[in-house]
Amino acid sequence: MMQIYGIKNCDKVRAAMRWGQEQGLDVQLHDYRVDGLDAQLLDTFIQHFPLETLVNKRSTSWRGLSDEQRAQLTPEVILEQPTLIKRPLVKLKQDMILGFEPDQWKQLI
Template sequence: MTTIYGIKNCDTMKKAFTWLDEHKIAYTFHDYKKQGLDEAAFERALKQHGWENVINRRGTTWHKLPEATQKSMNAEKALEIARENPSIIKRPLLSANDDLVLGFSEDSYAKVFK
């Protein structure tokens, strides 16, 4: 089962959807805005990639956090903040074939679905 997590209107998400559709890969879309955070998938991403990679520190949601929160960030706090602000999670998060891919690149998706 392939699941892609994110926010529908994100440009990177649109690229990922297009790639999956063009390669005729069936997937389920988990929309953070409508369905909220999938904590199990998020915790798995934290364990596999570390909060530093799972949390999008370039986005506006991160920059709106108090500086003290940014400086004291860890995996536990990342989970708390992602519950309240799932848009802080790097997008997309793709779960397929026991792989967990952060972000989108044609190469990384091609490796998962080879």
């Protein structure tokens, strides 16, 4: 199974879903806007990636943060705005990969 975290209208998320389906994987999307993001799931992400790596600093969501929120980036800020997380975040088996990385995914299937 390939679990993809992101938002369904993101081009990279759609490409990841298409790639997984082409590989014959059971692809499931966890859309932050539909399915939400809770503290437990975010903690799982943080175990794999530091906050600085997890956040997309080129996103519209990042630009919308106050200077204080950017300087004091906390899990609470991400829980309020899960679209700050880089996309896609993909879980294959026990591994998590951030970004569109089919070469890495291929090694895990």
